[in-house]
Amino acid sequence: MDRKEFLSAIGVSAAAFTVMNCLACSKGSNPGSSNSVNGPTGVDFTLDLTTSANSALLANGGYLAQNNIIIAKTTAGAYIAVQQSCTHENYPLVYQGNSKQFYCNNHGSAFTEAGVVKNSPASHNLTVYNTTLTGTSLRIYS
Ligand code: FES
Structure with missing residues (x-):
């Protein structure tokens, strides 16, 4: 049979x-449909802005991702850092300097440069990290 x-x-x-x-x-x-995703904890690392790997951070509006964190230089020239993962379903975010936001290409969530939800479906803000520039060394820390 x-x-x-x-x-x-x-x-x-x-x-x-x-x-x-x-x-x-x-x-x-x-x-992951309803999960909120927090950023890394215990963060403390330094980027050497003289190396080519970090050259994106020399231009206003430039950004890169390191250690699951997006580090960006705003169009006004300030350094900011937030978790790389979207709080909706953990998709990697991009920085859009001209729109002053972090954006998720997966479902369209957007976050302000301060990590606050601007467009759903994400409902949780991003984890934001401190940045300190000393000469050509940029420290990113919790
Ligand atoms: S993963 Fe759904 S909006 Fe980012």
Whole structure:
């Protein structure tokens, strides 16, 4: 007896069996839908702005990601740092200097330069880190 014959024998059509399978496998298929995601804790590192790897931070509006944190230089020339992960479903954010925001390309959430939710679906603000520039060394810390 094959699968079709078995299902027929117990009174379940192949279509009904497929629907049951889909219902069963859809459970938990959207694991991060309502999670808030916090940024790293205990952060303390320094970037050397003279190295080419960090040159994006020399231009106003430039940014880079390091240690799961986005470090950006605003169009006004200030250094800011926030968690890299979107608080909606953990997707990596980008910095958009001209719009003065951090943006998630996954579902369109946006956050101000202070890490405050500007556009949903995210409902939790970003973790913000301190920055201190000493000469050409930029320290990012909790
Ligand atoms: S992951 Fe959904 S808006 Fe960022």
